[in-house]
Amino acid sequence: MANLVGQVAIVTGSGRGLGREEALDLAANGARVVINDIDLPGAKEAAYETAEDIKNAGGEAIVVLGDCADSNDASALITKTLEAYGDLNIMVNNAGFLRDKTIFSMSDEEFDSVVRVHLRGHFVNMRNATAYWRSKAKDGGLTHGRLISTSSEAVLYGSAGQPNYSAAKAGIVAMTMGAAQLMMRYGVTCNVIMPRAETDMTNSGPTAEMFKAPESGFHQFDPSNVAPLVTYLSSPESARISGEVFIVWGNQVNVLQRPKVLPAHENPNGQEKWSQAALHASLSSHFNDDYRSVLDGFSLPIDQG
Numbered sequence: 480m481a482n483l484v485g486q487v488a489i490v491t492g493s494g495r496g497l498g499r500e501e502a503l504d505l506a507a508n509g510a511r512v513v514i515n516d517i518d519l520p521g522a523k524e525a526a527y528e529t530a531e532d533i534k535n536a537g538g539e540a541i542v543v544l545g546d547c548a549d550s551n552d553a554s555a556l557i558t559k560t561l562e563a564y565g566d567l568n569i570m571v572n573n574a575g576f577l578r579d580k581t582i583f584s585m586s587d588e589e590f591d592s593v594v595r596v597h598l599r600g601h602f603v604n605m606r607n608a609t610a611y612w613r614s615k616a617k618d619g620g621l622t623h624g625r626l627i628s629t630s631s632e633a634v635l636y637g638s639a640g641q642p643n644y645s646a647a648k649a650g651i652v653a654m655t656m657g658a659a660q661l662m663m664r665y666g667v668t669c670n671v672i673m674p675r676a677e678t679d680m681t682n683s684g685p686t687a688e689m690f691k692a693p694e695s696g697f698h699q700f701d702p703s704n705v706a707p708l709v710t711y712l713s714s715p716e717s718a719r720i721s722g723e724v725f726i727v728w729g730n731q732v733n734v735l736q737r738p739k740v741l742p743a744h745e746n747p748n749g750q751e752k753w754s755q756a757a758l759h760a761s762l763s764s765h766f767n768d769d770y771r772s773v774l775d776g777f778s779l780p781i782d783q784g
């Protein structure tokens with residue numbers, strides 16, 4: 480068991496799905512957990528159910544309802560956490576929803592709402608948690624700070640039906656990496672998970688079949704399989720791990736490498752602006768006859784090409 484006794488965690492969107500499992504696991508490992516979900520029918524009851532399940536299992540939890548991307552609600556979330564438990568040590572940003580469409584069919588509202596809930600939702604809570612930890616560190620009182628962000632493999636694989644979601648999830652990686660650099664001096668770790676799980680988010684649509692439980696044996700897409708990594712990244716044992724991105728599902732965890740930058744093409748004419756002819760000649764050596772547009776590019780993993 481990871482020893483999270485005495486630590487205080489917030490998990491956004493923890494009424495259902497991955498957030499619920501992460502909250503249950505953090506609590507089972509000793510953390511006092513603040514369950515956040517949106518104050519809407521269904522979500523609200525789910526949040527109270529997660530908290531009840533934690534308490535019935537002998538753990539500690541409270542519910543603070545609110546929109547993860549609303550500045551006032553996010554302020555209330557951290558304020559009520561501090562009022563109830565006197566500290567915040569673990570901030571798990573998880574909440575979100577989908578509005579999938581291809582780029583040519585997507586409305587402004589579909590774009591904005593998804594970017595808002597994921598990217599702004601991470602931003603406001605990340606800002607509040609890091610500001611709290613920074614100020615505590617300056618007073619000499621910071622003992623334990625862990626930030627865990629939730630991205631998606633949609634970032635890696637150029638998810639064609641999710642331009643809003645994949646862009647927001649890419650922004651979350653970039654924002655978390657910057658926070659990791661800033662918070663290193665305070666001993667606060669900031670990491671990103673890219674989970675896969677069967678939840679309300681994935682149990683309809685084109686990939687629903689893939690996520691279904693098998694008739695028997697290990698259900699690799701059970702959302703509870705993701706929770707141990709979140710607990711581990713929250714624990715004292717992971718103190719040296721920061722600025723990392725993990726793919727997590729089933730019985731496996733992949734650590735992502737940073738993208739590889741190939742050697743530069745340099746203008747053969749020396750220190751001057753490229754001419755079109757020189758640029759075409761130089762890049763044609765890379766994009767030669769063997770090259771396949773898109774399939775060999777940045778947007779698809781090699782085994783899907």
Ligand SMILES: NC(=O)c1ccc[n+]([C@@H]2O[C@H](COP(=O)([O-])OP(=O)(O)OC[C@H]3O[C@@H](n4cnc5c(N)ncnc54)[C@H](O)[C@@H]3O)[C@@H](O)[C@H]2O)c1
Pocket residue numbers: 491492493494495496497498515516517522525545546547548573574575576596629630631632673674675676677678679680681
């Ligand atoms: N399930 C997967 O395979 C998968 C893959 C990659 C990334 N993710 C990410 O994991 C996270 C959790 O997704 P999930 O699969 O558990 O989905 P889910 O739909 O089961 O759970 C999302 C939760 O967030 C809550 N929520 C939605 N809007 C909110 C808001 N404005 N404020 C507070 N709470 C809000 C919902 O009510 C719900 O409880 C999301 O960020 C999602 O993008 C999931």
